[in-house]
Amino acid sequence: MSRPYETAAALPAPPLDTQQGTTVSAFVREQRLSRCRRDLADPSLAHHSIRFVAARWGFPRPAEFTRTFRAATGLSPSEYRETARAVRVEAPGGVSPGEHCGCVPGQAAG
Numbered sequence: 001m002s003r004p005y006e007t008a009a010a011l012p013a014p015p016l017d018t019q020q021g022t023t024v025s026a027f028v029r030e031q032r033l034s035r036c037r038r039d040l041a042d043p044s045l046a047h048h049s050i051r052f053v054a055a056r057w058g059f060p061r062p063a064e065f066t067r068t069f070r071a072a073t074g075l076s077p078s079e080y081r082e083t084a085r086a087v088r089v090e091a092p093g094g095v096s097p098g099e100h101c102g103c104v105p106g107q108a109a110g
Contacts, residue, residue, distance in 0.1 A: 030072075032058050033068065035056075036053055036069065039053045039056070040080050043085070
């Protein structure tokens with residue numbers, strides 16, 4: 001699993017436009033949620049638990065992650081993953097599916 005400082009270093013720098021009203025923390029939260037959406041929608045990462053995906057992107061407390069994710073998407077993480085399986089939703093994120101995992105496909109993980 002990634003360490004928080006490794007994950008944060010992987011995020012792009014926030015835009016410094018205060019006119020848009022986006023805070024740095026809101027920008028970082030949206031980037032982390034975007035990575036979670038991408039990983040939950042990626043069939044090559046289906047062997048990872050939702051808890052693993054959340055912790056990987058800086059959400060170590062499952063209940064807090066579920067509340068934050070539902071507020072942003074209108075779905076729980078498990079509902080989002082099931083919907084993605086059913087309709088192959090393409091989640092934003094900028095990295096090709098599977099390229100960021102570093103695990104062996106088919107190998108059970110967290």
